[in-house]
Every structure is written in C-alpha cells, then in structure tokens.
Amino acid sequence: DGGITQSPKYLFRKEGQNVTLSCEQNLNHDAMYWYRQDPGQGLRLIYYSQIVNDFQKGDIAEGYSVSREKKESFPLTVTSAQKNPTAFYLCASSLTSGRSYEQYFGPGTRLTVT
Amino acid sequence: KNQVEQSPQSLIILEGKNCTLQCNYTVSPFSNLRWYKQDTGRGPVSLTIMTFSENTKSNGRYTATLDADTKQSSLHITASQLSDSASYICVVRRRDDKIIFGKGTRLHILP
Numbered sequence: 001d002g003g004i005t006q007s008p009k010y011l012f013r014k015e016g017q018n019v020t021l022s023c024e025q026n027l028n029h030d031a032m033y034w035y036r037q038d039p040g041q042g043l044r045l046i047y048y049s050q051i052v053n054d055f056q057k058g059d060i061a062e063g064y065s066v067s068r069e070k071k072e073s074f075p076l077t078v079t080s081a082q083k084n085p086t087a088f089y090l091c092a093s094s095l096t097s098g099r100s101y102e103q104y105f106g107p108g109t110r111l112t113v114t
Numbered sequence: 115k116n117q118v119e120q121s122p123q124s125l126i127i128l129e130g131k132n133c134t135l136q137c138n139y140t141v142s143p144f145s146n147l148r149w150y151k152q153d154t155g156r157g158p159v160s161l162t163i164m165t166f167s168e169n170t171k172s173n174g175r176y177t178a179t180l181d182a183d184t185k186q187s188s189l190h191i192t193a194s195q196l197s198d199s200a201s202y203i204c205v206v207r208r209r210d211d212k213i214i215f216g217k218g219t220r221l222h223i224l225p
Contacts, residue, residue, distance in 0.1 A: 004157075042118070042203070042215035043158075074201055102148070103213075105157030 006091050006106035013085075014112050015069045021109045022031070030096045031101065032074035036060060037086035037088040046089075049074055050096055078111065085113045116141045117218035118206050122211045126222045131194055135219045137187040137204030145211075149178050149189045150203040152218070158203055161189070191221075 004025040013019045023048030035043040049068040063082025092103040118139045150158035162178040163169045177190045204216040
C-alpha cells in the first residue's frame with residue numbers, strides 16, 4: 001500500500017518546546033516538501049529536499065529545521081524560535097523528472113502550541 | 115508579481131446543482147496548472163493538470179478549462195454531491211519549478 005504518511009495527526013506542545021513532525025513515503029520519490037497551511041492562506045513552503053542529505057530553505061524557513069538522512073523520511077522540527085507555530089503542517093513528495101510530476105500530500109499534522 | 119487568485123472565497127450550493135470556481139494567475143513563465151481537492155483536515159489530492167496547450171480536461175464530474183492568453187482557469191463541477199464539500203486549490207507551476215498556491219475556494223454542498 002503505497003503512500004505518504006504523517007504522524008501524529010494532532011500534536012500539542014507548550015511554548016518554548018521543540019517538536020518534531022514525522023513524514024514517511026514509500027513511493028520511491030526523490031523530492032520531499034514541507035508546507036504550512038493557515039486559515040485563509042495558501043500553502044507556504046518551509047523546506048524542500050530533492051535528494052538524500054540535501055535540502056533547501058523555502059519561503060518561511062525561519063524557526064524550522066529538517067533532515068534527510070533517508071530517501072523515505074523527511075522529519076520537520078519546529079523550534080522554540082518559531083514565533084507562530086500553531087498551524088496545519090503538510091508533507092508532500094514527488095518525482096523530480098518532468099514538469100508534469102504531481103506532488104502527493106500526506107494527511108497532515110495539526111500542531112497546537114499553548 | 116507571481117500570484118494566484120481564486121474566487122469566490124466560499125460557495126454554498128444545493129446537492130445536484132452545478133458550480134464553477136475561478137482561478138486567475140499572474141505567474142510567469144508558466145509551466146502548468148493543477149486543481150487540487152482538499153477535504154477538511156486532510157491533504158490535497160490532484161484533480162487535473164493542464165499545460166499551456168490544453169484548453170479543457172475532464173475528470174469525472176470535474177471539468178477544468180485553461181485560457182493561457184488571459185491567464186484564467188476554471189473548475190466546473192457537474193451534478194454536485196455531498197462529498198464534493200471541500201476546499202479547491204488552484205496551483206500554478208513556473209518553468210523554474212517554483213510552485214504558487216492559491217488560497218482556495220471553500221465549497222459547501224447542502225442536502
């Protein structure tokens with residue numbers, strides 16, 4: 001059963017704590033992405049990776065960190081430096097060859113920081 | 115400026131009726147345009163993709179159109195069903211692979 005999974009679905013943290021969101025895919029995709037979705041706004045790119053051990057900052061990388069040690073996994077850490085961490089976080093993956101390649105999204109993690 | 119504007123922000127229609135969602139973009143240089151459906155609390159799922167040379171593409175009850183000259187796209191839903199209640203997101207990719215997301219149209223289907 002191929003797909004992209006995120007865990008947990010809901011996450012609650014106290015302000016000042018770092019938290020790591022999981023993203024795993026078994027689609028054999030080279031590229032993986034992290035987006036943040038806030039009410040009334042389009043998805044915003046946090047980080048992306050096109051190959052293992054390499055990743056680039058997206059439009060809103062401040063306060064976040066990632067790693068890409070395995071092709072299948074692209075965890076996102078929301079650090080205490082992120083000023084407004086409460087949001088819906090979406091992970092996606094895609095092939096990297098051909099411009100018609102589709103991004104496949106995970107089910108998302110809703111993070112609430114109080 | 116590379117932007118994707120969707121209208122309306124939200125739409126309420128009765129089950130069985132048709133509706134059309136709009137997407138205007140200023141993204142350049144254009145590569146392709148996708149429509150995604152996002153159920154509440156879930157990740158987006160692709161409905162259609164359209165390239166510069168394509169005018170119309172259908173996926174079941176969903177029909178997307180693209181006018182690359184006026185930089186407009188629409189998504190028409192025929193004979194709406196309760197399961198069509200979702201957000202519909204227009205996404206434009208540039209030739210340098212940068213992806214720009216619209217804010218989405220929230221569609222509510224009433225029984």
